[in-house]
Amino acid sequence: MARSPDRRPGFSRRAQTSQFIGYVVAIAGAIVGAALLVMSRYDPPTFRALRSGAAELTVPISTALGSANGALAAVPDAIGGWFRLHGENERMRAELVTTGRLLTRARVLGHENARLRRLLALRDGATDAVVTARLVSSTAGSTRRFGLLNAGFLQGVREGQPVEGPDGLVGRVVEVGPDSARVLLLIDAESLIPVQRAGDGLPGIVAGRGDALVDIRAVNPAAGEVRPGDLFVTSGIGGIYAPGVPVTRVVRRSGDGGLGRPLAEPDTLDVAIVRHAFLPPPPPARNAVPPVLRRGKP
Structure with a gap:
């Protein structure tokens, strides 16, 4: 189509x-x-x-x-x-x-x-170190504060010996076993440590409180006041602790003294050094024996 x-x-x-x-x-x-x-x-x-x-x-x-x-x-x-x-x-x-x-x-x-x-x-x-031991435990739930060392009299540890850590004083030995020792920590309520202020030698006493702080009391408050930031070291008085070991630093004032925080905190410490006492204890006194007079002689 x-x-x-x-x-x-x-x-x-x-x-x-x-x-x-x-x-x-x-x-x-x-x-x-x-x-x-x-x-x-x-x-x-x-x-x-x-x-x-x-x-x-x-x-x-x-x-x-x-x-x-x-x-x-x-x-x-x-x-x-x-x-x-x-x-x-x-x-x-x-x-x-x-x-x-x-x-x-x-x-x-x-x-x-x-x-x-x-x-x-x-x-x-140090020439007076006895042994380096581990602080295997420390009491933290009561007012009494003790630590336990894994060294005893078989390692040369004796009662009354001071215990130190890398940062300062820890306490002193109060009980000794064959391979263990009990340490009275400086924060214990029964602990008293003679100290002096670094720098000017202001004498004082560090007393434990049972908690994380210690009381710092000046022996003579008129000689000087305790100020925050002051460092206190052992004075050597008493013969246990050698002078110059760091103990505590003041964190705040309290009355005539102050509150301090220990430089060596036992809750975080795992290794410590046991030392000989600064002055050895005196020998035990012997009973005096009266002289025996021979008969016939004055």
Whole structure:
């Protein structure tokens, strides 16, 4: 069947209008193109002016379209970068946690190393050390405060010997067994230690309270007042503790004296040194035997 020569797009009014407008635009474009071609041939200045004007009109549009294309092209990179940075952030957070744990462990080991070095220097520099032993336990739930050493008279420990730690005085031995010894801690309520203030030698007494602090009482309050921050060391009076051993530091005033915190805390101490007493105890007194007078002689 031969095709109908009628090219109208059916009976649709919209289709007919669209086809007509297409024809008009095509004819107008051809006319404008021909006119521009003739103008470029016979009137170049005018053609250049029109071309420049068209460029001025199209440059902002091209710039906007280029920016839009760049923004759209950057969207996948931004999404990928977000996921990449999120993963990197999580990895760095995990590394920070691991590094923090290692740093904490390094600080603990450094503190322990420094403490053991001080203890080693204390032991090597002393000629009156009896034995280095572990403070295996200490009472903390009652007013009486004792510690237990894992060394006894088989290791040379005797009653009345002072016990020191890396930071200062711990107490003195009160009971001795074959391989163990009981230490009266300086924080015990029955503990009294003669001391003097470092620097000016102000004499005083450190008395235990049964808790984490000690009372510091000046022997002569008129000679000077106890101030926070003062360091008190053993005075050597009494013959048990050698002079110059750090005992406590004042934390605040209390009446005519002050409250101090022991420099050697038994709750955190694990190694201690037992020393000979500063002055050995006097020998036991012998019973005097009256002279026997021989008969017949004066």
